[in-house]
Amino acid sequence: MAKMGVLIGCCLLLVGTSIRAEIIADSVEDWSFEGIQGENNWFNGYYNLTLDQDDGDGIYQASDFTAFLNDDSGEIYEDGENHWNGNSWRLFRDTDPNTGPWTSINQNGGHPNGLNSAAPPSVDDSMQEEHWSVRRWVSSYEGEGSLIATLAATNTNCGNGTSVHLFQNGVAIGSSLATAGPTPVSEIIGVNLAIGDVIDFALSPVGIDGLGADGCDGSAFNLAVTNEPGPEPPAPAFADSARDWSATGTQGENNWFNGYYNHTDDADGNYQQEDFMPFTNSEGPDGGDVEPDGNHWTGTSWDLDSQGAPGPWTYLGATGTHPNGTNSAPDAEHWTIRRFVASDLAGTTPVELNWKMAKTNLNGDGVTGALFVNGEKVDAVTIAGGDGAGVDRKFYVNANPGDVIDLALTPIGLTSEVDGSDGSSNQLIINTELPDGPLYNPGDTVADSIADFSGEQGQDGWFYGLYDQRLDVEEGDGEYSVDEFEAFLNDGSEFIWDDPETWRESENQWNGNIWDVVDQGVIATGPWTQIGAANGHPAANAQEDPEVHWAIRRWVSDVEGEYSILGMLNNTSANGDGTVGRILLDGEEIWAEVTDGDIVDVDLTVALSEGSILDFVIDSDGAGNFDSDDPFTIADVNDGSDGTTFSVTIGQRFLFTPGGTQGDYNGNGLLDAGDLDLQTSEGIANQDLRYDENKDGVVNVADRVLWVNDLKNTWMGDADLNGAFDSSDLVAVFAAAKYETGEAASWAQGDWDGNSTFSSSDLVAAFSNAGYDAGIRPGGPNPATAAVPEPSSLVLAVISLFGIAGALRRRNK
Numbered sequence: 001m002a003k004m005g006v007l008i009g010c011c012l013l014l015v016g017t018s019i020r021a022e023i024i025a026d027s028v029e030d031w032s033f034e035g036i037q038g039e040n041n042w043f044n045g046y047y048n049l050t051l052d053q054d055d056g057d058g059i060y061q062a063s064d065f066t067a068f069l070n071d072d073s074g075e076i077y078e079d080g081e082n083h084w085n086g087n088s089w090r091l092f093r094d095t096d097p098n099t100g101p102w103t104s105i106n107q108n109g110g111h112p113n114g115l116n117s118a119a120p121p122s123v124d125d126s127m128q129e130e131h132w133s134v135r136r137w138v139s140s141y142e143g144e145g146s147l148i149a150t151l152a153a154t155n156t157n158c159g160n161g162t163s164v165h166l167f168q169n170g171v172a173i174g175s176s177l178a179t180a181g182p183t184p185v186s187e188i189i190g191v192n193l194a195i196g197d198v199i200d201f202a203l204s205p206v207g208i209d210g211l212g213a214d215g216c217d218g219s220a221f222n223l224a225v226t227n228e229p230g231p232e233p234p235a236p237a238f239a240d241s242a243r244d245w246s247a248t249g250t251q252g253e254n255n256w257f258n259g260y261y262n263h264t265d266d267a268d269g270n271y272q273q274e275d276f277m278p279f280t281n282s283e284g285p286d287g288g289d290v291e292p293d294g295n296h297w298t299g300t301s302w303d304l305d306s307q308g309a310p311g312p313w314t315y316l317g318a319t320g321t322h323p324n325g326t327n328s329a330p331d332a333e334h335w336t337i338r339r340f341v342a343s344d345l346a347g348t349t350p351v352e353l354n355w356k357m358a359k360t361n362l363n364g365d366g367v368t369g370a371l372f373v374n375g376e377k378v379d380a381v382t383i384a385g386g387d388g389a390g391v392d393r394k395f396y397v398n399a400n401p402g403d404v405i406d407l408a409l410t411p412i413g414l415t416s417e418v419d420g421s422d423g424s425s426n427q428l429i430i431n432t433e434l435p436d437g438p439l440y441n442p443g444d445t446v447a448d449s450i451a452d453f454s455g456e457q458g459q460d461g462w463f464y465g466l467y468d469q470r471l472d473v474e475e476g477d478g479e480y481s482v483d484e485f486e487a488f489l490n491d492g493s494e495f496i497w498d499d500p501e502t503w504r505e506s507e508n509q510w511n512g513n514i515w516d517v518v519d520q521g522v523i524a525t526g527p528w529t530q531i532g533a534a535n536g537h538p539a540a541n542a543q544e545d546p547e548v549h550w551a552i553r554r555w556v557s558d559v560e561g562e563y564s565i566l567g568m569l570n571n572t573s574a575n576g577d578g579t580v581g582r583i584l585l586d587g588e589e590i591w592a593e594v595t596d597g598d599i600v601d602v603d604l605t606v607a608l609s610e611g612s613i614l615d616f617v618i619d620s621d622g623a624g625n626f627d628s629d630d631p632f633t634i635a636d637v638n639d640g641s642d643g644t645t646f647s648v649t650i651g652q653r654f655l656f657t658p659g660g661t662q663g664d665y666n667g668n669g670l671l672d673a674g675d676l677d678l679q680t681s682e683g684i685a686n687q688d689l690r691y692d693e694n695k696d697g698v699v700n701v702a703d704r705v706l707w708v709n710d711l712k713n714t715w716m717g718d719a720d721l722n723g724a725f726d727s728s729d730l731v732a733v734f735a736a737a738k739y740e741t742g743e744a745a746s747w748a749q750g751d752w753d754g755n756s757t758f759s760s761s762d763l764v765a766a767f768s769n770a771g772y773d774a775g776i777r778p779g780g781p782n783p784a785t786a787a788v789p790e791p792s793s794l795v796l797a798v799i800s801l802f803g804i805a806g807a808l809r810r811r812n813k
Contacts, residue, residue, distance in 0.1 A: 114214030159216030160207030190230025325419030358390025364421030365413030443652025578622025715771025
């Protein structure tokens with residue numbers, strides 16, 4: 001009760017409510033301990049979705065609510081005349097054998113029922129049904145208000161979680177919350193209430209993977225109503241792969257298509273738009289048996305086979321999905337693809353591509369998600385096998401009518417491409433309403449704490465160690481500095497001493513999988529300091545040897561400029577007092593957050609120089625007991641249940657310009673070689689006038705010169721687009737070995753005139769632009785009257801070698 005009060009108070013603060021805010025209704029505080037329907041305007045019942053699908057429209061309406069019954073007997077029998085047992089509401093089910101329906105509601109939570117649960121054989125004509133447990137409140141208040149909905153799993157031993165839905169007078173409002181974890185998720189929805197309005201709060205067995213099984217679906221679901229205006233509801237998404245899911249298996253419904261990519265059978269191994277293979281529905285809305293070369297629609301999801309050994313495991317549901325690896329029949333790597341075609345855009349439109357991915361089977365090596373726009377990969381992330389929180393990323397593009405957006409899930413994990421335990425969820429949401437303020441897109445990742453994890457100190461710039469905080473408090477100043485980082489040792493033995501007098505005597509702290517100061521499988525008294533690929537554990541006083549350690553990942557920068565740090569902090573157990581995640585730049589703290597069984601996102605920008613030191617710390621003092629002004633408080637730091645995930649990526653960050661930067665054809669916020677390659681393949685080849693930069697009604701090499709000179713402010717021939725055309729560009733293009741082969745070539749491989757190959761005509765186009773060895777191009781366009789400088793001896797050698805000197809002289813007359 002107290003915990004829920006704290007949660008509601010927190011939520012009220014989030015929406016800026018004043019201390020005068022009044023809670024009008026609260027499903028916990030207003031609970032009827034006598035089972036009286038209508039007490040404090042609350043009613044309890046359920047929604048039979050299965051019956052509504054058979055006899056109605058399968059869409060919840062206020063009239064679909066069925067109230068539980070109370071005949072004051074306190075006994076629940078198969079006759080269905082009483083559902084109140086003296087403490088809670090529940091439908092009858094046989095306990096021997098143990099059957100459904102599990103439909104129930106108690107003061108703090110309840111349980112829905114899924115189609116997977118057997119009907120009670122003692123009840124005549126009973127059948128397997130999907131039930132939503134529903135709390136109903138009838139408003140006695142008129143005016144603006146807020147609904148505060150919360151959901152948390154109470155049985156976390158298994159299952160895919162549950163979801164909740166809110167309705168006002170039978171009309172859905174807000175979004176659907178879903179979780180399989182014990183940390184409450186919440187939503188605050190602003191409403192205008194009239195006296196007599198009916199608010200229904202429903203608990204569904206559909207979990208985070210979009211499937212409706214009810215295993216371990218015990219949940220806390222609660223609703224509070226206040227008289228304070230809530231936040232404006234967000235504008236509905238332009239498109240949402242989960243919301244818009246076709247229940248009939250219709251490809252193209254709401255402009256969504258579902259399919260897969262056979263990476264193994266792809267000749268070049270690079271995903272392109274035309275590599276998409278749509279699933280087949282040959283059995284109609286109700287689906288049928290599935291097989292790779294036949295029907296793929298089961299009636300609820302797409303599946304190449306029956307999800308049983310030996311494979312393929314290629315599967316795609318409303319949110320649930322599974323790729324296939326080369327370890328599973330037919331020994332081919334398949335990526336699942338959700339595709340949206342932006343047919344309904346009126347013109348060039350800035351959009352937010354919000355994509356989410358998490359593991360639902362918390363085992364295995366992990367998976368990778370990738371986002372493509374018109375066949376070009378714009379974003380990608382790999383997550384670990386146990387990462388049930390996953391990622392929630394945003395990428396901004398200036399989309400055009402007909403643009404194709406693909407969200408892929410691959411079996412590529414942290415260290416392998418097999419598909420073991422790769423069950424996952426993903427979702428793509430497309431918004432045309434963009435957040436206020438500057439918007440940034442991620443660029444290349446320069447460091448990844450999970451993907452780069454190693455037992456070799458310094459590999460990819462990463463180091464692993466600890467800070468002995470107690471030692472520093474007792475013998476130093478008690479303030480962390482970069483030189484107090486103690487690196488773990490690896491002598492190559494993969495044997496961590498299991499009987500040292502102190503851990504400092506050990507010459508090895510790497511066991512082949514994790515860094516660990518002592519062998520935790522043998523030493524049960526600590527110190528518990530360790531670091532794994534995604535997780536770590538600090539040490540404190542909850543052991544015989546009362547040391548206090550920070551567990552630290554260190555990355556030493558080899559880049560310079562502004563970079564983003566994106567990641568996730570999560571003390572995975574709420575049983576202790578939490579941990580603190582800290583990020584220090586050259587010893588100065590730039591970020592710190594407490595986690596106690598909850599997930600904290602990391603999103604910040606830092607200015608780095610070559611040699612900058614970033615320390616990512618897990619500190620056991622979640623309760624904040626240590627006071628640097630009182631050294632004795634170091635004894636109050638405790639490390640119970642302090643296993644913590646702290647994973648980060650460090651990458652480039654680019655400002656997105658809504659409406660588009662001229663020449664940014666791929667919409668990634670950059671003028672890059674990808675734009676020139678699109679100008680070739682779509683503009684010059686297909687005469688798409690979006691690429692007609694000089695507006696003369698034709699797309700040709702003149703548009704290419706304008707893009708290079710005026711928009712990119714560089715020279716023709718600048719293969720790496722670093723602002724200069726010099727010998728390094730020539731070396732690079734000839735090293736690509738495409739010259740005069742007739743093979744397809746990109747800008748970076750020498751196709752400078754836009755005819756998709758590298759030949760003497762490209763060299764003519766480049767040297768005629770007068771940029772060779774001219775240095776960085778000054779501002780402004782290249783003057784039409786610019787003289788062509790005398791070629792250097794290297795250039796003359798290249799020209800002579802490829803027989804184009806005459807052509808160049810003729811061009812310059």
